[in-house]
Amino acid sequence: MSAIKIAENIYAVGVKDPGLAVFDIVMATKYGTTYNSYLIKGTEKTALIDGVKKEFTDEFLSNIEEIIPVDKIDYLIVNHDEPDHSGAIPAILEKNPQIKLFCSASAVPFLKNIINREADITGFKDKATLELGGKTLEFKLMPYMHWPDTMMEYLHEDKILFSNDGFATHFCSDCLYADEVKEDIDHEFFYYFDSIMRPFTAYIRRDMPKLDEYDIRMIAPSHGPIHRQDTAKYLDRYKNWSVDKSEGKNQITIFYASNYGNTKKMAEFFGTQLEKAGYNITLIDAGKLNIDNAREQIETSKAVMIGTPTFNGDAVAPIWNLVNLFSTVYSVGKKAVVFGSYGWSGEGVKLVAARLTGLKLKVFEENFRARLIPSAEEIKEMENYTKKVVDFIG
Numbered sequence: 001m002s003a004i005k006i007a008e009n010i011y012a013v014g015v016k017d018p019g020l021a022v023f024d025i026v027m028a029t030k031y032g033t034t035y036n037s038y039l040i041k042g043t044e045k046t047a048l049i050d051g052v053k054k055e056f057t058d059e060f061l062s063n064i065e066e067i068i069p070v071d072k073i074d075y076l077i078v079n080h081d082e083p084d085h086s087g088a089i090p091a092i093l094e095k096n097p098q099i100k101l102f103c104s105a106s107a108v109p110f111l112k113n114i115i116n117r118e119a120d121i122t123g124f125k126d127k128a129t130l131e132l133g134g135k136t137l138e139f140k141l142m143p144y145m146h147w148p149d150t151m152m153e154y155l156h157e158d159k160i161l162f163s164n165d166g167f168a169t170h171f172c173s174d175c176l177y178a179d180e181v182k183e184d185i186d187h188e189f190f191y192y193f194d195s196i197m198r199p200f201t202a203y204i205r206r207d208m209p210k211l212d213e214y215d216i217r218m219i220a221p222s223h224g225p226i227h228r229q230d231t232a233k234y235l236d237r238y239k240n241w242s243v244d245k246s247e248g249k250n251q252i253t254i255f256y257a258s259n260y261g262n263t264k265k266m267a268e269f270f271g272t273q274l275e276k277a278g279y280n281i282t283l284i285d286a287g288k289l290n291i292d293n294a295r296e297q298i299e300t301s302k303a304v305m306i307g308t309p310t311f312n313g314d315a316v317a318p319i320w321n322l323v324n325l326f327s328t329v330y331s332v333g334k335k336a337v338v339f340g341s342y343g344w345s346g347e348g349v350k351l352v353a354a355r356l357t358g359l360k361l362k363v364f365e366e367n368f369r370a371r372l373i374p375s376a377e378e379i380k381e382m383e384n385y386t387k388k389v390v391d392f393i394g
């Protein structure tokens with residue numbers, strides 16, 4: 001890929017990676033991806049926005065040098081330190097040790113650990129500006145789109161939002177712009193959000209209004225095609241996809257796994273009791289888990305209950321498969337209650353509670369365990385326990 005002009009004195013200088021099969025270990029990328037970078041020439045200063053993955057450094061430098069020698073660039077703006085964007089930065093510094101690096105304040109330590117050398121680094125606060133001469137960049141801190149360091153910038157004169165991972169797509173083709181793509185780019189745009197951004201929806205919901213004040217005519221992300229038509233559509237999608245799905249639903253989902261039916265009976269008992277207390281209850285057998293549905297249920301529930309038996313000193317595999325889903329959606333602070341039937345020593349419940357705590361859910365400190373088939377006495381205890389759960393969930 002060569003340097004391509006996208007507006008007056010603004011060039012796309014990134015690279016293509018059509019062979020990428022998996023991104024960040026977890027996301028299949030059947031269309032590969034691109035690592036986008038943008039060069040902006042003002043009348044006084046020149047800025048480069050973002051680098052590319054290390055393996056593509058030579059091609060990247062060559063693209064830049066079609067426009068300007070690397071050692072003539074004044075500023076390098078680092079929107080996000082993940083190595084798919086920062087891998088080539090040491091090579092830029094090698095050629096241009098005097099270049100000034102700009103990033104968010106929280107990115108400074110990351111950046112130092114990536115370049116591992118002395119450099120002129122400035123950490124920006126929200127709304128800081130940088131004047132290039134007829135090109136004015138305003139910086140927007142957008143933490144967790146996709147890392148805590150992430151920022152974007154709005155170029156006032158050209159009305160372009162350089163959005164880094166935000167509004168990106170893992171999609172590599174000959175098309176520079178989304179409106180030229182023949183494939184189902186909307187699906188890929190959602191798939192990217194679902195895989196990369198969904199664990200951070202609370203932050204996205206909080207920060208999207210920061211962009212409302214700008215007249216955004218073009219969105220130039222760090223992966224995939226540029227959006228130059230109907231930019232509001234892409235902004236609105238992020239707003240819609242990051243709403244708080246649990247609001248107003250009073251929903252509790254009770255996930256359980258059960259071999260001999262005892263943990264299932266406990267789940268049903270708790271479900272009935274909590275329904276009487278006014279909650280909307282959904283029971284889901286983790287042994288028949290539909291991943292998409294389970295993720296949706298976690299998001300739409302104000303609290304979850306997880307029932308696991310203990311086999312061989314551990315919780316059972318379907319429950320661990322379920323627990324693995326909590327980090328794929330925003331679940332920090334979600335209230336959780338753990339219970340289960342057991343035969344010998346009942347470690348499963350404690351292990352699940354500890355893991356959920358590690359994932360930053362708010363776990364009810366008192367778990368409930370019943371030995372084998374819950375007795376009449378244990379059922380009475382479960383009634384009392386339900387009252388405590390109601391107090392905890394609120």
Ligand code: FEO
Binds near residue numbers: 084146165
């Ligand atoms: Fe494209 Fe979070 O890196």
